[in-house]
Amino acid sequence: MTEVSLLKVQNLRVSYPIHSSILQRRIGENMAVKDVNFTISAGQTVGLVGESGSGKSTVARTIIGLEKADGGRIEFEGRDITQSTRTELKALRRDMQMVFQDPFASLNPRLSVQEIIVEPWLAHPDVVPKNRRASEAKALMDRVGLNPDYASRFPHQFSGGQRQRIGIARALALQPKLIICDEAVSALDVSVQAQVLNLLDDLKQEFNLAYLFISHDLSVIEHICDRVLVLNGGVVVEEGTPRELFENPQDDYTKRLFAAVPVIRPWLNGASSKPAGTIPRY
Amino acid sequence: MTTAPTTSAAPAMTKARRSRWGVHTRTLVPCAIIALIAVGAIFVPVLYGYDPLRVDLADRLKPPGSVLPNGSIAVFGTDQIGSDLFAQMMAGARVSLIIGAATLAIAGVIGVLIGMLAGYYGGWLDTVLMRVADIQLAFPAILLAVLLAAVLGQGVLNVIIVLSISNWVVFARIARSQVLALKDREYVEAARTLGLGNFHIIFRTLLPGSLPPILVVGTVELGHVVLAEAALSFLGVGVPMGTASLGSTIANGVQYLSTAWWISTLPGVLLLLLVLATGVLGDAVRDRLDPRLRSL
Numbered sequence: 001m002t003e004v005s006l007l008k009v010q011n012l013r014v015s016y017p018i019h020s021s022i023l024q025r026r027i028g029e030n031m032a033v034k035d036v037n038f039t040i041s042a043g044q045t046v047g048l049v050g051e052s053g054s055g056k057s058t059v060a061r062t063i064i065g066l067e068k069a070d071g072g073r074i075e076f077e078g079r080d081i082t083q084s085t086r087t088e089l090k091a092l093r094r095d096m097q098m099v100f101q102d103p104f105a106s107l108n109p110r111l112s113v114q115e116i117i118v119e120p121w122l123a124h125p126d127v128v129p130k131n132r133r134a135s136e137a138k139a140l141m142d143r144v145g146l147n148p149d150y151a152s153r154f155p156h157q158f159s160g161g162q163r164q165r166i167g168i169a170r171a172l173a174l175q176p177k178l179i180i181c182d183e184a185v186s187a188l189d190v191s192v193q194a195q196v197l198n199l200l201d202d203l204k205q206e207f208n209l210a211y212l213f214i215s216h217d218l219s220v221i222e223h224i225c226d227r228v229l230v231l232n233g234g235v236v237v238e239e240g241t242p243r244e245l246f247e248n249p250q251d252d253y254t255k256r257l258f259a260a261v262p263v264i265r266p267w268l269n270g271a272s273s274k275p276a277g278t279i280p281r282y
Numbered sequence: 283m284t285t286a287p288t289t290s291a292a293p294a295m296t297k298a299r300r301s302r303w304g305v306h307t308r309t310l311v312p313c314a315i316i317a318l319i320a321v322g323a324i325f326v327p328v329l330y331g332y333d334p335l336r337v338d339l340a341d342r343l344k345p346p347g348s349v350l351p352n353g354s355i356a357v358f359g360t361d362q363i364g365s366d367l368f369a370q371m372m373a374g375a376r377v378s379l380i381i382g383a384a385t386l387a388i389a390g391v392i393g394v395l396i397g398m399l400a401g402y403y404g405g406w407l408d409t410v411l412m413r414v415a416d417i418q419l420a421f422p423a424i425l426l427a428v429l430l431a432a433v434l435g436q437g438v439l440n441v442i443i444v445l446s447i448s449n450w451v452v453f454a455r456i457a458r459s460q461v462l463a464l465k466d467r468e469y470v471e472a473a474r475t476l477g478l479g480n481f482h483i484i485f486r487t488l489l490p491g492s493l494p495p496i497l498v499v500g501t502v503e504l505g506h507v508v509l510a511e512a513a514l515s516f517l518g519v520g521v522p523m524g525t526a527s528l529g530s531t532i533a534n535g536v537q538y539l540s541t542a543w544w545i546s547t548l549p550g551v552l553l554l555l556l557v558l559a560t561g562v563l564g565d566a567v568r569d570r571l572d573p574r575l576r577s578l
Contacts (some may be wrong), residue, residue: 064475093477106468110490123477170472 013071034234047225097171101183103163161192308566312559326372338364373526393453401461423448460492501564
């Protein structure tokens with residue numbers, strides 16, 4: 001990795017303040033992310049796993065600018081973006097987009113699909129000229145596997161998987177280099193999950209996208225990621241390729257995390273679907 | 283749908299159809315009443331050539347249905363200075379509706395704007411704006427009206443100002459609570475990650491989502507405002523002498539209550555109808571906008 005990495009996170013620290021009940025004075029803080037370091041190169045998919053409360057989402061939200069970092073450094077294409085101003089942040093958002101967890105909550109219920117996909121171009125009018133927006137939106141719908149004839153429908157008329165495709169189309173509209181998927185497939189059922197993952201994989205090839213893929217679902221991570229970070233208590237406890245981690249987890253927490261994956265047919269000892277590593281039998 | 287088979291679903295269907303019919307009725311009837319009053323308020327004073335300053339002592343205190351010397355019939359009788367009560371009520375309704383609509387527009391726009399800003403930005407702005415609203419609520423509207431009437435003098439515009447000042451708080455609170463409920467939704471955060479500015483998020487993303495409850499409050503407030511205007515005019519701090527108003531007509535009739543009951547009673551009934559209609563309409567609009575009732 002000699003080239004400049006797309007995203008570089010160094011010693012990231014994020015905390016949520018705790019305010020006193022009456023005077024709203026800051027009386028403490030809840031450390032969500034203590035010390036996180038990683039890099040993503042162009043076209044790479046990095047997975048972030050960990051249990052609930054491990055700080056996965058906070059890392060994502062801080063990178064995209066929804067939370068403020070308390071310390072550390074986030075670099076995007078070599079530029080420090082930790083203390084970005086509003087205008088810098090706006091420019092940055094062309095290169096970095098996010099797909100949200102809940103496909104039912106992340107789309108404005110009052111906008112049609114076309115309006116949802118066109119919305120990014122209202123913020124960045126130079127990406128697509130006004131007269132071509134409708135046709136471009138339809139092309140994007142087509143690209144993510146939605147029927148462009150449904151452009152005037154509203155989000156509630158779609159299924160969860162279709163909605164997540166709308167969310168992906170919206171993220172793609174700005175032609176970003178990095179897409180952060182915060183539990184993007186966790187709310188979908190397994191077969192739809194696979195379809196959306198395949199879509200993400202195809203798009204990655206086509207647009208040379210990099211993903212920061214956040215999930216608690218290890219099989220999803222294994223399926224899509226080039227590299228995996230295991231997060232526990234706001235600290236990266238282990239890092240490596242999915243193969244390394246799944247076959248030979250080093251850290252104690254990683255071992256326990258992988259062991260917690262339910263085994264579908266525990267009586268079929270030695271079956272090929274059995275996850276590698278030591279699985280404690282209680 | 284209408285030919286539902288008589289299965290176990292039938293009672294639910296009947297119930298659903300009945301409540302849908304109910305919502306329709308509760309929307310249409312108040313709308314019709316308000317529309318009728320509005321049409322009457324616009325045309326009746328013109329048709330009757332109503333002049334609030336004309337005094338015709340020969341025709342004073344005639345009961346409803348009397349035939350006047352000039353051959354016309356006073357459907358609702360005449361008042362203590364001999365002017366036709368029906369025309370006067372309609373002229374009064376005209377003032378009431380104008381004041382109501384203008385007050386709602388001013389108080390609504392200012393209140394919603396302040397409420398949305400307070401809710402969206404939070405922090406000290408929220409604290410300051412909402413404390414101002416609390417102070418405003420603690421101060422009686424009538425007292426404020428008396429004060430302003432004393433300072434500015436009487437007039438329709440002043441009544442609108444007074445009522446706007448005392449009504450923006452309701453809109454501000456509703457708008458604020460709506461924004462607080464909506465601003466952490468994922469789709470609002472999504473708009474932010476797209477790089478959309480605060481202006482766009484407040485007016486294009488949050489405002490449309492906040493409108494339904496604001497509209498409901500608006501319909502209910504119309505009744506309140508009309509009533510408040512009548513109260514102010516009744517107390518003599520509302521519209522000036524020479525401008526008909528439901529409140530001042532009721533006030534004028536009070537001393538004749540035993541001899542000419544219609545002067546106070548009929549404008550009172552009209553006021554009641556108007557307020558009741560807006561209240562029921564607000565209720566129906568709320569039911570209509572409630573997603574749980576939408577499929578009914």
